[in-house]
Amino acid sequence: MKTLVIYYSLSGNTQKVAEAIANTLKADINRLEDRHSRTGPIGYVAYNISSIVFSTWKNSLC
Known part of the structure; x- marks a missing residue:
């Protein structure tokens, strides 16, 4: 089963945490973009x- 980490980061802090989680889980990562x-x-x-x-x-x- 594949794992996907999806995140939204305004300042970049959440991005760092999401990247760490994705690396630990060997998961794909996708950033939500704001309109x-x-x-x-x-x-x-x-x-x-x-x-x-x-x-x-x-x-x-x-």
């Missing part, structure tokens, strides 16, 4: 707002 730029101060704020909105929406379904 919108999340770089710079405006991108950082937009990322946090979308995270809050999504978590609020997700919690309202429970």
Whole structure:
């Protein structure tokens, strides 16, 4: 059975962890790409707002 590590990394920290996991498991690795730029101060704020909105929406379904 093949293993695939899929990750999304805004700052690069998650990428390092995902690469370490993939190397340990001898797994394939795939990065999720965002449709919108999340770089710079405006991108950082937009990322946090979308995270809050999504978590609020997700919690309202429970």
